[in-house]
Amino acid sequence: MSGETRAWYRELHWQILLGLVGGFATGLVLGEGAGYVAPLGDIFLRLLRMIIVPLIVSSLVVGTTAIGDATKVGQLGGKAAVYYLSTSALAVLAGLIAVNLIRPGVGAEVPLEEVPERLSLVSQSFGDILMRIIPQNPLRAMVEGDMLGVIFFSLLVGLFTNQLPREQRNTIVHWFGAFFELMMRITDAVIRLAPIGVFALMAEVVGTMGVEVFAPLLRYMATVLLALGLHALVVLPLLLRYVGGVDPFAYSRAVSPALLTAFSSASSSATLPLTMDCVESRAGVPNEVTSFVLPLGATINMDGTALYECVAAMFIAQVYGVEITFGQQILVFLTALLASIGAAGIPMAGLVMITVVLRAVGLPMEGVGLILAVDRVLDMCRTSVNVWSDTIGCAVVARWQGYPLEDRP
Ligand code: ASP
Numbered sequence: 578m579s580g581e582t583r584a585w586y587r588e589l590h591w592q593i594l595l596g597l598v599g600g601f602a603t604g605l606v607l608g609e610g611a612g613y614v615a616p617l618g619d620i621f622l623r624l625l626r627m628i629i630v631p632l633i634v635s636s637l638v639v640g641t642t643a644i645g646d647a648t649k650v651g652q653l654g655g656k657a658a659v660y661y662l663s664t665s666a667l668a669v670l671a672g673l674i675a676v677n678l679i680r681p682g683v684g685a686e687v688p689l690e691e692v693p694e695r696l697s698l699v700s701q702s703f704g705d706i707l708m709r710i711i712p713q714n715p716l717r718a719m720v721e722g723d724m725l726g727v728i729f730f731s732l733l734v735g736l737f738t739n740q741l742p743r744e745q746r747n748t749i750v751h752w753f754g755a756f757f758e759l760m761m762r763i764t765d766a767v768i769r770l771a772p773i774g775v776f777a778l779m780a781e782v783v784g785t786m787g788v789e790v791f792a793p794l795l796r797y798m799a800t801v802l803l804a805l806g807l808h809a810l811v812v813l814p815l816l817l818r819y820v821g822g823v824d825p826f827a828y829s830r831a832v833s834p835a836l837l838t839a840f841s842s843a844s845s846s847a848t849l850p851l852t853m854d855c856v857e858s859r860a861g862v863p864n865e866v867t868s869f870v871l872p873l874g875a876t877i878n879m880d881g882t883a884l885y886e887c888v889a890a891m892f893i894a895q896v897y898g899v900e901i902t903f904g905q906q907i908l909v910f911l912t913a914l915l916a917s918i919g920a921a922g923i924p925m926a927g928l929v930m931i932t933v934v935l936r937a938v939g940l941p942m943e944g945v946g947l948i949l950a951v952d953r954v955l956d957m958c959r960t961s962v963n964v965w966s967d968t969i970g971c972a973v974v975a976r977w978q979g980y981p982l983e984d985r986p
Contacts, residue, residue, distance in 0.1 A: 589771065590833040596772035597779050597837055604783025611784025614777045621774025622842060624767045628760060628850045630719050633872045634731045635757035636853065640868025641735025642750050650736060650869075656977045657870050660970045661878040662914075664816070668808045668880035668962075669913045672887040673906060675804035681796035682895025688793065690946040724846065724876045724922075764850040771838055771851065778841040782953060790950035797948065801888050801955050805881055809962045813880075813969050821972035823982065831859040832968045839964040843956040845875045846922030848964055855968070861982045862971045870974050874967035875922045881959030881966075882927040883917035890934040893944035905938050912937040927959060928952045 585591050604611045644650050712718035712726030719727055738749045791798065814825035829836070835852040839845055845852075853871050856862045890909055894901045901909065916930035928949070932942050975982060 589768070590830065590837070592772040593775050593834050593837045596774075596776035597841060600776040600779025600841070601783050603776070603780040604786075607780065608784050611780040615781040616777075618774055618777035618781055618841075621767075621770055621777070622844070622847050624770065625842075625847045625850055626722070628764055628767065629846060630722060630727060631756070632760045632764065632850055632853065633724070633727055634719070634734075635753050635760055636864065636868035637728060637731035637872065638735040638738065638753040639750070639757045640865050641732055642738050642746075642753075643865050644869075645739065647736050647739075650732070653866070653869055653974065653978060656974050657873060657970060660870075660973055661874065664813065664966050664970070665878065665880050665883040665914055665917055666910075667812055668804075668884040668966075669887045669910050671804045671808045671812065672801075672884035672913070673891070673910060675800050675807070676888045676891040676895075679796065679800045679803075680895060681800045682892040685796065685896055686793055687896055687947045689943065690949045722846075724872065728872055728876070761854065764854050768834065768851055768854060771834060775838060775841040782841070782957075786953065787950075794948065794951045797888075797892050798951055798955065800892070801885060802958060804884055804888060805958055805962050808880060808884060809965055813966060817969045817972055821969060821976050823972045828860055828968070828972065829965075831855060832965070834859075835964055835968065836961050840957045840961045843924040843953065843960045844922055845879070845960055845963045845967070848960075849875045849922070852964055852968060856971050860968070860972070862975050863980050863982075866975045866978065866980060867971050870971045871967055874970055875964075877918045878967055878970060879917040879920055879922075879927070879959075879963040881962030882920050882930070883913050884962075885927050885955060885959045886913035886916045886931055886934050889928075889931050889948055890938065890940065893931075893935065893947055894938070894940055896947055897940065897944065899940060901938060908937050909934055922960075922963070924956055924960075925952060927956065 586595075603614070607613075641650055644653060709723060710725045710729050712723060712730055715726065715730040717723075718730065734749075738746055741749070814829075817823050817825045817828060832852070832855045835848055835855045838851050839848040842848060849871065852875070853867055856867050856871065857864060887909055890913065891901060891906075912934040916933040917927070919933070920926040920930045928945060931945055931948075935942055935944055972982065
């Protein structure tokens with residue numbers, strides 16, 4: 578973060594916030610008519626998605642070669658895994674406590690919506706997901722945006738580059754280094770469009786959302802939001818302060834463009850280029866850490882989704898009048914954690930993965946139809962929490978690895 582003072586309206590995070598508020602108001606006023614601005618949001622998302630694969634590949638190769646040997650990369654991976662798992666577990670715990678205290682589904686009269694066919698098709702088993710870490714064809718993984726496969730292959734390229742003779746190693750490091758710089762510049766340019774993109778995305782969502790569907794689900798929404806708030810505003814900032822050693826207010830200001838974009842797009846994958854830019858350029862976390870923790874985090878570290886899986890499944894059980902015993906709640910805890918790891922960083926992925934939790938405790942799959950109507954709003958909130966946790970993971974892992982933040986926020 579630079580020390581120069583600029584007029585507030587020239588700061589990106591204020592511009593994005595204005596876009597968000599303006600989009601909200603436009604959606605309210607224009608209603609369905611807000612669909613006319615939707616293409617602007619699509620253009621912004623397409624530009625972001627365009628950068629993801631080349632950015633991840635170049636960033637991971639540069640990051641891994643800079644870290645050096647495989648043992649250090651392994652240590653970094655181990656620390657990131659400890660962070661991902663423990664924060665996701667804390668998130669599910671917050672959800673479990675809230676849903677048991679508030680019991681939003683008890684006595685609730687909720688209309689059951691039919692689950693669209695396309696939703697059940699996306700669901701895949703956890704074993705499949707593990708297998709797909711190894712891409713049979715790395716180019717196809719890149720073309721199809723299969724993130725885990727892309728990450729695995731890029732890591733191998735980085736690790737084995739370090740074993741090449743010096744001259745060859747340097748060629749690859751220089752080439753990928755230059756390519757990474759190039760991608761960051763394109764990212765910078767796309768990010769300038771974020772205020773307009775966020776404006777259009779918000780206007781479309783608000784304009785096409787029927788608010789009347791909220792009424793029977795208000796207590797359920799409040800439970801999710803309360804638990805998300807507890808995790809994002811209390812638990813994670815405490816971790817950032819005392820484990821990461823960073824001031825949560827300054828850090829949240831630095832990464833706010835990513836958080837606001839995650840909110841309006843409901844996709845942590847699409848937000849990834851912005852997240853990388855914010856954490857590196859604005860919060861000063863070194864590339865060795867961000868190149869590793871963020872792409873992996875956007876794919877498997879989803880605190881908001883983990884929490885949501887648990888609250889939603891328990892809510893469905895309560896509406897159906899099914900008593901979930903303590904033993905089964907442990908099962909809900911574990912499957913919610915696994916489902917969040919398996920969920921892709923795209924809109925509605927968490928909703929699809931709830932079927933994993935429902936299956937584990939023997940609840941009907943159609944139960945998802947109870948919560949479909951309000952999923953988008955909750956998706957926006959949980960996606961911001963997912964991205965917030967990823968950015969905090971960077972500060973925490975950087976500290977555990979002994980990397981100083983270049984310019985501590
Ligand atoms: N939309 C979320 C994300 O991209 C995933 C989910 O649906 O929970 O992080």
